[in-house]
Amino acid sequence: MERFVVPQGEFALATTSSTQHESLRAWDAADEYLLQQASELGDLSGNLLLINDRCGALAVALAPCEPSSLGDSYVSQLATTANLERNKIDLSSVTLLGSLDPLPERVDYAFIKVPKTLALLEDQLLRLAPSVHSSTVIVAAGMTKHIHNSTLALFERILGPSTTSLAKKKARLIFVTPHEAEIALKPLAVSSFTLDPGNIRVKSYPGVFSSERLDIGTSFFIDNLPDQAGQIRIIDLGCGNGVVGLVLALDNPDADVMFIDESFLAVASAELTVQSNLEEHSQFEFLVGDSLGSLRSHPGIADASVDLVFTNPPFHDDHALSDATAWQMFSDAHRVLRSNGQLWVIGNRHLAYHAKLKRIFGNCDIIGSNSKFVVFRATRKPAPVQHKADDFS
Ligand SMILES: C[S@@+](CC[C@H](N)C(=O)[O-])C[C@H]1O[C@@H](n2cnc3c(N)ncnc32)[C@H](O)[C@@H]1O
Incomplete structure (x- = not known):
């Protein structure tokens, strides 16, 4: 079992479902970079929302903050539950949300892994926008090769001005400053x-x-x-x-x-x-x-x-x-x-x-x-x- 060592602690993580690629690790450098950044933010008091946490690496490390975790993948939910159990973390400390479940009314911290499709990201950001306020801390992370100008443009349009970090182990962070005034957004159509x-x-x-x-x-x-x-x-x-x-x-x-x-x-x-x-x-x-x-x-x-x-x-x-x-x-x-x-x-x-x-x-x-x-x-x-x-x- 591989050990996931981050500022929040040392954890045992695995891809658990038989349909997950067995040679893939349960985390990537973008998870590590995001958790490093989270530790530098200090005490994360308030509502924390995680988005697209593939195998629960973020949920396991940040479980003491009692996050909600939103994603479109049931396989990811199974992997998150298994990894929480593997690390003897009370399952009730993380609230798993499917794509169509309502989000917390107010989100103070949003940590987002950039998903494979831009359309899914757009839909998720549009769902997130009504819960964001002017001091919400929004940090997204992904591997450099998956973050394009179009990805940044989406964050800018829906949530607010965005900048990227330097690359670290081929991963990059996106920092988003929420729009000052509420802007009119239409949910993405079916x-x-x-x-x-x-x-x-x-x-x-x-x-x-x-x-x-x-x-x-x-x-x-x-x-x-x-x-x-x-x-x-x-x-x-x-x-x-x-x-x-x-x-x-x-x-x-x-x-x-x-x-x-x-x-x-x-x-x-x-x-x-x-x-x-x-x-x-x-x-x-x-x-x-x-x-x-x-x-x-x-x-x-x-x-x-x-x-x-x-x-x-x-x-x-x-x-x-x-x-x-x-x-x-x-x-x-x-x-x-x-x-x-x-x-x-x-x-x-x-x-x-x-x-x-x-x-x-x-x-x-x-x-x-x-x-x-x-x-x-x-x-x-x-x-x-x-x-x-x-x-x-
Ligand atoms: C190539 S698409 C085919 C979709 C549809 N049948 C079609 O032909 O248009 C494969 C589908 O398998 C789903 N899928 C991936 N992993 C799965 C799993 N472990 N269990 C059930 N469905 C899965 C994907 O979400 C996707 O919708």
């Missing part, structure tokens, strides 16, 4: 696009995968989905804005469809997408989960109970390439599929999902391919019949 044929409306909150237009891989997946299948149970795993699950729901009006994603905004987007296209929603569920592992006790997702699982797995964890989530999704799907149930997967050609699916399912068919993408289908084979010794006597 984006929307329409699919032809069918006039399907797809809705997405900011930062959700391919929120402005249909991704070309998803489009190829949709072109290769199976024909109608009747009264069945389907999972859209890593649903994003829910477009795949919605197309399946429209093609299979008697099916139960579960939309699952680790992003709070993705799950909320999938729900909006379904509501915009279908009047009756009782056979749909919208669940935040870390693949299917964290939903083991959910009644609709028992082992050997699902007919079809569809996924377009992510191949990045934070900024690093990783196949950890794909592996976890394939083995979770194998567990929840009933005998002869099928997992349908789309991936870029270079990702070699074929080999993984063969290892887990013992089979894998290619349903369609083009120069960039391949659609695979793996079938859960019936478990071999267990014979008792006296069956042969």
Whole structure:
């Protein structure tokens, strides 16, 4: 277990979820720089808000300040909880908030890790702005290569004049002085696009995968989905804005469809997408989960109970390439599929999902391919019949 040594103390931290890239550390130089800065601010009395604390490094170190921690990732919430427990810190000292939860009315300190997408940052800053007052201390941190002029411009426009620090271990801080007077800000709108044929409306909150237009891989997946299948149970795993699950729901009006994603905004987007296209929603569920592992006790997702699982797995964890989530999704799907149930997967050609699916399912068919993408289908084979010794006597 790696030790995280910062002015606030020495802590044991790990990436805990099986879908997090195992070789990535649970913190980066930007966390260290931010905590160094926090220690120089002295006594942090008042409401502290952390944003995008990937594995809880900030929450663990600053737990005595009883922070709230806002983020869009359920996997990050699981990692934060595990790291608090690992360091024997009372879980109630940190309030975990998903993207759509209300923020504290007044924030005195905001420590922000710059996220991967500018749209998510914009949405978070717009949500934060009403809680900021003229003496709120706002410090953001990120790796130098992820902080651009456009990042600074966003802080300037929404929160106030911003300057950057010198780089330290390739990380940089952004110091923001809140605007003196209140400025009128419009919350970021939900984006929307329409699919032809069918006039399907797809809705997405900011930062959700391919929120402005249909991704070309998803489009190829949709072109290769199976024909109608009747009264069945389907999972859209890593649903994003829910477009795949919605197309399946429209093609299979008697099916139960579960939309699952680790992003709070993705799950909320999938729900909006379904509501915009279908009047009756009782056979749909919208669940935040870390693949299917964290939903083991959910009644609709028992082992050997699902007919079809569809996924377009992510191949990045934070900024690093990783196949950890794909592996976890394939083995979770194998567990929840009933005998002869099928997992349908789309991936870029270079990702070699074929080999993984063969290892887990013992089979894998290619349903369609083009120069960039391949659609695979793996079938859960019936478990071999267990014979008792006296069956042969
Ligand atoms: C490539 S996108 C696909 C989105 C959508 N299915 C589509 O094709 O437009 C992958 C999705 O997987 C989600 N995801 C990443 N890690 C996950 C995890 N551990 N559990 C569930 N979903 C996850 C991401 O938030 C993202 O929405």
